[in-house]
Amino acid sequence: MSWDIDLQALWLTLKLAMLTVVILLMVCLPAAWLLNKYQGRFKPVIEALITLPLVLPPTVLGFYLLMAFSPNAWLGNAWLQVTGEQLTFSFTGILLGSLIYSLPFVMQPLMSGLSQLGEAFEQQAASLGIVTWKRFAYLLLPLLKPSIISAATLGFAHTLGEFGLVLMIGGNIPGETQVLSIALYNHVELLEYQQAHNLAALLLLCSFLSLLLLYKFNRPLADIR
Numbered sequence: 001m002s003w004d005i006d007l008q009a010l011w012l013t014l015k016l017a018m019l020t021v022v023i024l025l026m027v028c029l030p031a032a033w034l035l036n037k038y039q040g041r042f043k044p045v046i047e048a049l050i051t052l053p054l055v056l057p058p059t060v061l062g063f064y065l066l067m068a069f070s071p072n073a074w075l076g077n078a079w080l081q082v083t084g085e086q087l088t089f090s091f092t093g094i095l096l097g098s099l100i101y102s103l104p105f106v107m108q109p110l111m112s113g114l115s116q117l118g119e120a121f122e123q124q125a126a127s128l129g130i131v132t133w134k135r136f137a138y139l140l141l142p143l144l145k146p147s148i149i150s151a152a153t154l155g156f157a158h159t160l161g162e163f164g165l166v167l168m169i170g171g172n173i174p175g176e177t178q179v180l181s182i183a184l185y186n187h188v189e190l191l192e193y194q195q196a197h198n199l200a201a202l203l204l205l206c207s208f209l210s211l212l213l214l215y216k217f218n219r220p221l222a223d224i225r
Contacts, residue, residue: 009183017159032110062168094170113147
């Protein structure tokens with residue numbers, strides 16, 4: 001039974017990490033491009049809000065999201081009215097929390113890549129009459145490949161190890177919100193150290209392989225210019 005629960009936790013963790021990375025890349029690629037172009041006075045405020053999860057304790061962010069996702073709050077109530085399901089203690093809830101918590105890990109590499117790339121390539125393409133969406137899709141995206149790899153890898157690896165935020169929003173429901181880090185904590189509480197070793201080693205291996213792939217296949221922008 002314990003092994004079945006651990007497999008459920010593994011699948012749930014991978015599902016959460018993959019969905020988080022895919023959704024964040026879809027959102028952050030155009031957002032980073034637009035923010036890179038924006039030079040208004042509110043840019044530092046926007047950048048600070050994006051980066052805030054990096055320095056904010058997960059339990060603090062989890063607490064505020066728990067309040068926002070509650071059926072008594074307008075967001076949680078609106079979701080309940082539309083879908084018939086509550087955000088708290090659900091997979092959707094921990095997915096939304098993960099999107100917010102992992103946002104800077106995906107956004108920062110993209111912003112850094114765009115900053116290194118500069119405006120020269122896009123200005124030359126614009127002077128040739130290439131429309132905006134084609135410049136973004138056929139020029140910037142290929143040039144940003146190293147940054148996209150970094151963003152996807154860091155976002156995925158970071159989501160694998162989420163604990164405090166998931167526990168605050170989703171609790172500890174096997175098959176629904178119990179991810180690997182929470183399953184590991186459960187084994188330690190029950191003094192099941194061998195099972196805890198297995199899960200810890202699995203998380204360690206996944207994190208190492210993610211970073212290995214990052215450094216093996218990710219070349220700096222200077223190498224592709």
